[in-house]
Amino acid sequence: MTNFFEGIPKIAYEGANSTNPLAFRHYNPDEMVMGKRMEDHLRFSVAYWHSFAWEGGDPFGGQTFERPWYPQDNMANAKLKADVAFELFDILNAPFFCFHDADVRPETGNFADNASTLDEMTDYFAEKMEATGTRLLWGTANMFSHRRWMSGASTNPDPDVFAFAAATVKSCLDATHKLGGQNYVLWGGREGYETLLNTDLSTELDHMGRFLNMVVDYKHKIGFEGTILVEPKPQEPSKHQYDYDVATCFGFLKNYGLENEVKINIEQGHAILAGHSFEHEIATAAALGVFGSIDMNRNDYQSGWDTDQFPNNTPEVALAYYHILKAGGYTTGGTNFDAKLRRQSLDPVDLVAAHVGGMDTCARGLKAAAAMIEDGGLEAALGERYAGWQxxxxxxxxxxxxxxxxxxxxxxxxxxxxxxxxxxxxxxxxxxxx
Incomplete structure (x- = not known):
């Protein structure tokens, strides 16, 4: 045990009248909702990158958080970070977590050492997962932060970068498979362009399509039974990204013969950046048969960028879960908190409280969505509106x-x-x- 969360107890459900900021008021894991435990509906996951790797910086200022594992430039700090992470999972009783490779291992600058340290951390995770029962919702590769990715990964004009990306994804898919991950996500953080003056669109799209086909082929080769997911985002960091929104991603999958192999992970903040609502993107994915999972957060509507705040808007969340429930709920997917503290929220208790509030908001939204479905008012109105087609x-x-x-x-x-x-x-x- 570390002392990072010293004095913070495990979070318990105390009911809607509780005034305890470190208690669940609405999230009761064992409460039955539409015949299923609430925990099994929501399938909460903690995002390793925002909760433990992010240092509190923004485009106008650097690090504000002081964590004992910073900088993560050695394996001792990487393992300390893992120790603290699993303590948070235990405090929240979170059933799942997610990670990028770069979140959990030092960046050595070369593939062989990166693969070796990732393998060592995979074994370290496996021991903790066995001891705690925490599971891996999905793994992924960070192919956007290091300078080698500045012109993309699978879409990079340099074939050596394409090769490095392929090797990186193989190592991360191997780690995810070894840990029993239920999904593997590819987010094309820099799979796009800054200017068409130096971009061959057709070549880059073909390379991206071939790359994803390679991932699917390797999934089947190693017997990975999880779902391959892609995640839409319209812009930021690239001026224009090829995975703009759900409809664009579906068109891409269809064009490269992947619509039956790959599903979509939808983030609330990315939906807003694309000019859509969260429920629109979920409903679109469900209608096209490619709904997979969600990243739960919210954006600041006064900011034109991806602020990744914890959710606190129950009506928005309720409509999202309404469409998830209407689509049959999750299979391998879940509710991953791709959300981070504000850079002024410095203390460990802030990290716990943020997740408590987010989990409660989702629980309230889920119960409202289930109540609407059981009442049937929206379905009845829909049936009446389209009755002529019968x-x-x-x-x-x-x-x-x-x-x-x-x-x-x-x-x-x-x-x-x-x-x-x-x-x-x-x-x-x-x-x-x-």
């Missing part, structure tokens, strides 16, 4: 042609009268539950 002649029209449809309009004198969409009534309905 008519046999309407269904037949979809298998007809323009000429026949035009003749039907003439024969029947069809002259539609618009009907209200009742948006405000439905918004008021949602507010009854949140």
């Amino acid at each position: 008519n046999a002649s309407a269904k037949a029209m979809l298998n007809s042609d323009l000429g026949s449809i035009a003749q039907r309009v003439l024969d029947k004198g069809i002259n539609p009268t618009p009907k209200s969409g009742r948006q405000e009534i439905l918004e008021n309905y949602v507010n009854r539950f949140v």
Whole structure:
């Protein structure tokens, strides 16, 4: 045991009337929601990078956090960080965690040493996971921070960088497989461009498609049974990224024959940057059959960049979980807190409290979503709005042609009268539950 969280007890459920800032008011892991334990619905995960690797900097200022494992330039500090991480998982009773390779091992500058230290940390994690029961939701590779990735990874104009990226993903997929990870995520942090003046779009997209096919092939070769996920983001750090939003990612997957092999991990903050709502992206992925998992956070609506704050908006979260539940819930996916403290929140207790609040917000949102589904009001309104399509002649029209449809309009004198969409009534309905 370390003394980093000294004096902070394990977080317990105390109910909605509790005023204890270090207690769950809504998240009760064993509460049954639509026939399933709340913990099994939500499948919470703690993000290693924001909780333990981030130093509190922003584009205008450097490190504000002082952690005993900084800098992570040796294995002793890497293992100390792991010790503290698993203590937080235990305090929160979080069932899962996620990590990038660069979060957990020193950066040596060469692949052989990076792979060796990652392998050593994988064994260290395995012992802790066996002792605590904490599981790995997903692993991934950081292919955006080091200067070698400045022009992309799989899309890089230098074939040596492509090779380094392929080797890196292999090592990270091996580590994820060894730890029983339930997913593997690829986020193309710099898979995009700054200017078209020096970018061959078709070549870069083809290389990215081939790279992802290689990942899928290797998954099957080693018998990894988890899900391969890609994560959309429209911009930042690149001016324009190829994985812009869910629809763009689906088009990419379809173009390279991967739509049945790869699902999508959707982040709330990235959805906002793309000009969408979180529920839009989830509903789109569900409609296209590629919904996989989520990164839960929020953006500051006064800022034009990805602020990765912990969620605190129950109505937003409720609508997200409504579409997740409607899609059948998670399979291998979960709710990963891709969220970080504000750079002024310096203390260990801030890190605990942030997760407690986020977990409670998600629990409230889940219960509201389940209540709406069980009440059936939104489904009834939807059914009423599309009722005309249950008519046999309407269904037949979809298998007809323009000429026949035009003749039907003439024969029947069809002259539609618009009907209200009742948006405000439905918004008021949602507010009854949140």
